[in-house]
Amino acid sequence: MSSGLSVNEDVVLEHKKLKEGKINxxxxKVADDSSAIVVDRSGNAGYYEFRDLLPGAAPRFALYNYEVTADAAKTTKTVLFVWQPEGAPAKAEQMYAAALPYFSAALDGIAIKLQVGDPSDLDQQSVESRLRFNR
Known part of the structure; x- marks a missing residue:
């Protein structure tokens, strides 16, 4: 992976929309030519709909604005899911591992990063408990 890997400007613009609550x-993904991290898709979806958008055999960086209720107060926390599903090509896994520092450095406001590789890792109860633990 080149040390010149960049985060595409569209990622930064969509992240701003995420922070503003316009999308959740x-x-x-890493572009096909491995030159940049680019937007795969964005929008609004419930948690389970979001979870189902993750591709079965391809890694992704997935940000989700997760609502957490604690002490009768609702708060939204941005979770970075580093999706590396079982069966993903080794080269793709290495590419995403190398790209993660660039991606993380370009975006602020991430409450927690979760490395996930199996749909069971995305169980809502598990995610919520990890968010509460990292308050």
């Missing part, structure tokens, strides 16, 4: 999820 953002899926990003």
């Amino acid at each position: 999820y953002l899926l990003c």
Whole structure:
């Protein structure tokens, strides 16, 4: 992976929409030519709909604005899911591991990063408990 890997400007613009609450999820991928991290898709979806958007055999960086209720107060936390599903090509896994620092450095306001590789890792109860633990 080149040390010149960049985060596409569209990722930054969509992340701004996420922070403003205009969208609640953002899926990003490494471009086919491995030159940049680009937007795969973004929009609004319930948690389970969002989870179902993750591709079965391809890694992604997935940001989701997760609502957490604690002490009768609702708060929204941005979760970065580093999706590396079982069976993904080794080269793709290495590419995403190398791209993660660039992606993380370009975006602020991420409450927690979760490395996930199986749909069971995305169980809503598990995610919520990890968010509460990291308050």
